[in-house]
Amino acid sequence: MVRRRVDFRHVGALGLLLLLGGCARRESPPETAAAGPRHRGGTLVLGTPEEPELLDSILMLSKGGQLINNVLFSRFVVYDDSLRLIPDLVTEIPTLANGGIAPDELTYTYHLRPEAQWHDGTPLTSADVEFTYRVIMHPDAGAESQQGWDVIDRVDTPDAHTIVFRLKEAYASFVSDTFSDEDVLPRHLLQDFLGAEFRHAPFHRAPVGSGPFRFQEWVAGSHLTVTRFEAYHGGAPALDAITFKFVPEASTAVVQLQAGELHGFDQLEAAQMQPLERVAGLALYRTPSQSYEHVDFNCEHPFLSDARVRRALAHATDRVAIARHVYDGAEPARADQRPLSPWYAAAADTALRHNLYRSRALLAAAGWRDADGDGIVERNGKPLRIELCTTAGRPARERTIAVLQQQWRAVGVEVTTRLYNPAVLFGSPESGGILRRGAFAAALFGWGQPPDPAGMQTVYGSTFAPPNGQNMGRFKHDRLDSLVALGARVADPVRRVPLYREVETILLRESPTIPLVWLVEIDVMTTRLHGFRPNPQSGDTWNAHAWWLAPAL
Amino acid sequence: MLSYALRRLALAVPLAIAITMLSFAIVRWAPGGPLASADPRVREVDRARVERVLGLDQPLVSQYVRWLRTLLRGDLGQSFTTGQPVTTMIGARLPATLELMGTALVLSLVIGIGLGIVGALRPGSWCDRGLAVVTLAGLSVPVFWLGVLAILVFSATWGWLPAGGRATLGLAFTWGDRWRHLALPVAVLTVAQVPLWSRHVRANLIERLQDEHVRAARARGISERRVIARHGLPGALTPLVTLLGLQVPALFTGAVITETVFAWPGLGRLFHDGVAHFDYPRVLGILAVAAVLTIAGNLAADLTCARLDPRLRLRAPS
Numbered sequence: 001m002v003r004r005r006v007d008f009r010h011v012g013a014l015g016l017l018l019l020l021g022g023c024a025r026r027e028s029p030p031e032t033a034a035a036g037p038r039h040r041g042g043t044l045v046l047g048t049p050e051e052p053e054l055l056d057s058i059l060m061l062s063k064g065g066q067l068i069n070n071v072l073f074s075r076f077v078v079y080d081d082s083l084r085l086i087p088d089l090v091t092e093i094p095t096l097a098n099g100g101i102a103p104d105e106l107t108y109t110y111h112l113r114p115e116a117q118w119h120d121g122t123p124l125t126s127a128d129v130e131f132t133y134r135v136i137m138h139p140d141a142g143a144e145s146q147q148g149w150d151v152i153d154r155v156d157t158p159d160a161h162t163i164v165f166r167l168k169e170a171y172a173s174f175v176s177d178t179f180s181d182e183d184v185l186p187r188h189l190l191q192d193f194l195g196a197e198f199r200h201a202p203f204h205r206a207p208v209g210s211g212p213f214r215f216q217e218w219v220a221g222s223h224l225t226v227t228r229f230e231a232y233h234g235g236a237p238a239l240d241a242i243t244f245k246f247v248p249e250a251s252t253a254v255v256q257l258q259a260g261e262l263h264g265f266d267q268l269e270a271a272q273m274q275p276l277e278r279v280a281g282l283a284l285y286r287t288p289s290q291s292y293e294h295v296d297f298n299c300e301h302p303f304l305s306d307a308r309v310r311r312a313l314a315h316a317t318d319r320v321a322i323a324r325h326v327y328d329g330a331e332p333a334r335a336d337q338r339p340l341s342p343w344y345a346a347a348a349d350t351a352l353r354h355n356l357y358r359s360r361a362l363l364a365a366a367g368w369r370d371a372d373g374d375g376i377v378e379r380n381g382k383p384l385r386i387e388l389c390t391t392a393g394r395p396a397r398e399r400t401i402a403v404l405q406q407q408w409r410a411v412g413v414e415v416t417t418r419l420y421n422p423a424v425l426f427g428s429p430e431s432g433g434i435l436r437r438g439a440f441a442a443a444l445f446g447w448g449q450p451p452d453p454a455g456m457q458t459v460y461g462s463t464f465a466p467p468n469g470q471n472m473g474r475f476k477h478d479r480l481d482s483l484v485a486l487g488a489r490v491a492d493p494v495r496r497v498p499l500y501r502e503v504e505t506i507l508l509r510e511s512p513t514i515p516l517v518w519l520v521e522i523d524v525m526t527t528r529l530h531g532f533r534p535n536p537q538s539g540d541t542w543n544a545h546a547w548w549l550a551p552a553l
Numbered sequence: 554m555l556s557y558a559l560r561r562l563a564l565a566v567p568l569a570i571a572i573t574m575l576s577f578a579i580v581r582w583a584p585g586g587p588l589a590s591a592d593p594r595v596r597e598v599d600r601a602r603v604e605r606v607l608g609l610d611q612p613l614v615s616q617y618v619r620w621l622r623t624l625l626r627g628d629l630g631q632s633f634t635t636g637q638p639v640t641t642m643i644g645a646r647l648p649a650t651l652e653l654m655g656t657a658l659v660l661s662l663v664i665g666i667g668l669g670i671v672g673a674l675r676p677g678s679w680c681d682r683g684l685a686v687v688t689l690a691g692l693s694v695p696v697f698w699l700g701v702l703a704i705l706v707f708s709a710t711w712g713w714l715p716a717g718g719r720a721t722l723g724l725a726f727t728w729g730d731r732w733r734h735l736a737l738p739v740a741v742l743t744v745a746q747v748p749l750w751s752r753h754v755r756a757n758l759i760e761r762l763q764d765e766h767v768r769a770a771r772a773r774g775i776s777e778r779r780v781i782a783r784h785g786l787p788g789a790l791t792p793l794v795t796l797l798g799l800q801v802p803a804l805f806t807g808a809v810i811t812e813t814v815f816a817w818p819g820l821g822r823l824f825h826d827g828v829a830h831f832d833y834p835r836v837l838g839i840l841a842v843a844a845v846l847t848i849a850g851n852l853a854a855d856l857t858c859a860r861l862d863p864r865l866r867l868r869a870p871s
Contacts, residue, residue, distance in 0.1 A: 043723070051826070053632075053634035053826075053830060053832075054634065054635045054636060059636070139606075140606055142602075142603055142606035142607070143599075143603075144595060144599065144603065145596070145599045146598075146599055147596055147599065196606070199606070199631075199636040200631060200637070201636070204635075204636060205637070220642070220645045220646060220818060220823075221646060221649070221816075221818025221819065221822055221823065222718060222719060222720075222816075222818045223718075243722055243723075245718070245722065245816075246816065247717060247816045248813050248816060248822065249701075249717075249813050249814045249815075249816065251701050251704065251705075251814075252701075252716050252814060252815065252816055255704050255705070255708050255709045255716040255717075256716050256717065258709055259708060259709070259712065259716060261716065261722075421584060421585075422585075423583070423584045423585025423586075423589050423831075424585070426585075426589060427584050427585050427586065427589060428588070428600070431584050431586055432584050433584075448594075455594055458594060458596070459594075466597070467597040468596075468597055469596065469597070470594055
């Protein structure tokens with residue numbers, strides 16, 4: 001049993017490693033031993049388009065601060081650049097095999113690294129972890145999400161470096177959820193702010209963390225500087241300091257990169273790559289992200305409630321052409337999991353291939369035929385006419401719906417297109433949100449796919465239509481419901497694999513969604529920086545403690 | 554004069570309250586909300602809890618009344634996204650905005666008035682037509698485009714000036730460094746603002762030079778330079794006071810586009826980011842201060858005009 005589990009984890013990690021290695025078009029020379037010995041010193045100036053609103057991952061309502069929080073704080077676990085979960089503050093990741101997870105899958109035990117300490121020299125202990133849990137669960141503190149924390153029944157701290165979480169119910173993604181997004185907070189500095197005052201604590205703008213760099217200064221609208229923390233539990237970083245410079249306009253960032261005012265820039269727009277391609281001393285990184293673009297169907301729509309019609313539209317979609325021509329050669333998405341993910345179903349390789357003959361046959365089987373010869377199929381005298389909407393202001397999406405309009409027209413489906421302000425498309429039902437009200441037929445937007453599949457329950461489960469979850473298309477399937485419910489409870493990855501592969505197979509057959517393309521993250525960095533390994537999941541600064549800057553020639 | 558000022562002040566109070574109501578309604582009825590930029594997979598139960606913590610679960614009217622009460626106490630509230638008092642956030646950005654907008658205003662006034670006088674002295678001449686073309690071009694060219702072009706030419710190509718920011722990172726403050734960073738954004742704003750002043754000065758001065766008292770001055774043999782300086786210009790510049798009054802809030806609110814292009818850490822970007830994150834207290838706070846400044850600027854301009862031109866006081870409705 002143990003052997004199989006270990007094998008599985010290695011295969012999964014290796015698969016993802018191969019995937020990322022194969023897909024990443026890294027224009028820079030790969031890291032080699034020829035880089036020379038690790039040089040200590042230097043300040044890296046890293047540009048970023050978005051300034052964080054505050055430095056607290058618990059309150060943060062957007063991901064703008066992840067880049068900076070990574071270097072200031074520590075977490076229990078981190079996803080590395082091959083999507084493998086690795087320990088950060090804890091000595092090892094709890095599993096059934098090492099006893100960290102009890103056989104009933106309701107008790108999780110973590111051991112903190114004894115050398116971990118806060119930037120003010122205070123030791124980081126289990127009391128800090130227990131305090132952070134209380135902050136997250138406090139009804140007035142305003143934590144962005146309590147998901148994964150609200151299954152905890154009790155937190156015990158038998159000693160300064162041991163934390164035991166006892167759960168009310170089994171929760172499969174507890175290890176990957178707990179303290180992978182949220183940072184551990186210092187109790188001795190924040191205990192007076194527990195409750196409604198937490199949001200207003202000055203700490204969030206000048207934090208004392210436990211990460212590889214300590215906070216130095218934050219000039220609002222301009223930059224934020226962090227300096228090396230010598231006592232970091234992962235070993236003192238090589239860089240003296242990192243300055244994050246906030247540059248909201250991409251063309252300004254390009255000039256600053258060319259002029260050497262910036263050493264790198266996080267998440268560049270594709271249109272800005274070209275002027276930087278030939279700049280000496282800069283390397284461009286194209287990294288596949290966990291985000292994918294897709295079309296969601298409203299399964300309560302009178303025409304689209306028939307799975308044959310949805311599958312016909314999937315067969316009419318040439319996602320390879322879309323990926324190549326609209327998304328600059330990105331990887332087409334055959335399913336909502338990457339091909340080498342352990343959850344990926346092999347059937348996805350061929351199930352929804354671009355096949356106009358198959359598409360027309362499915363429409364005909366559903367009773368849709370072009371009786372009047374106008375090129376549009378009808379049933380009971382009604383033409384198959386649907387509206388496809390997406391967000392305004394995203395050129396790639398606007399082009400994609402135009403392409404889909406043409407591709408679906410080829411099988412006799414007439415498509416009208418509509419653009420919405422993102423706040424309107426994604427808004428709450430009370431504020432008129434299109435998706436959450438179900439006021440759409442087909443919608444193109446993006447999802448970020450977490451490495452752990454437990455979240456699929458809230459995206460496809462019948463009982464998770466808004467306002468209870470993100471099942472925007474109101475998809476209902478009894479078998480899928482039971483599979484995702486079971487998958488969200490079982491901690492043993494070996495037992496989860498067949499469950500989610502079956503889920504994937506159902507999704508291919510029922511086609512409530514058409515995955516289109518995996519998005520790519522573009523970063524630019526000076527070739528003097530060594531150890532840079534872009535990581536769209538955890539943020540590119542996830543391993544900043546290992547970065548070093550070669551001296552300027 | 555005092556009764557005139559009091560009458561204007563009495564009108565300003567209901568106007569300010571009406572503006573707060575209108576801005577509150579527009580901001581709150583706009584689709585989206587503070588949780589629009591949150592992870593889309595955040596559960597509805599978590600959304601509801603955060604909305605309760607932020608006070609967004611209350612009826613709109615009671616939210617407005619609560620906000621107005623704090624506003625009347627001089628408190629702009631606390632930001633949803635940063636947790637800071639809005640006044641603190643404004644205070645941190647105000648120096649940068651005043652520096653940028655104030656410099657651009659002074660420069661554009663000086664250049665605009667000068668060009669306006671030159672055009673008015675020889676209306677219809679080649680010089681006047683040339684200036685008209687240049688100023689119209691300045692008025693028509695989008696600031697965004699001009700800003701990017703300026704960066705490309707002066708920073709990327711020639712490397713004379715920094716591409717953005719307010720200071721060189723890692724260097725101690727020097728006025729030379731500050732002026733180098735100010736140069737491009739100020740130049741772009743000046744190009745956009747000069748036409749406003751020059752066209753008004755030109756039109757007003759041409760009109761004033763036709764007035765009877767100016768013709769009488771000329772008939773008395775007073776030199777042309779003295780005629781313009783003593784009899785033409787004062788009358789031509791009086792209407793500019795009103796325009797200047799309208800520019801006062803811009804000194805505070807900053808220039809969103811220019812600040813974004815040049816990464817200038819001013820209030821324009823603070824407001825822009827507040828809108829993007831649906832940070833209601835921040836957006837409403839800045840709007841409220843801008844509204845008060847607009848009213849105060851208008852009031853000050855009216856009072857100044859009334860002082861300069863007694864006819865306005867006498868004509869003012871009771």
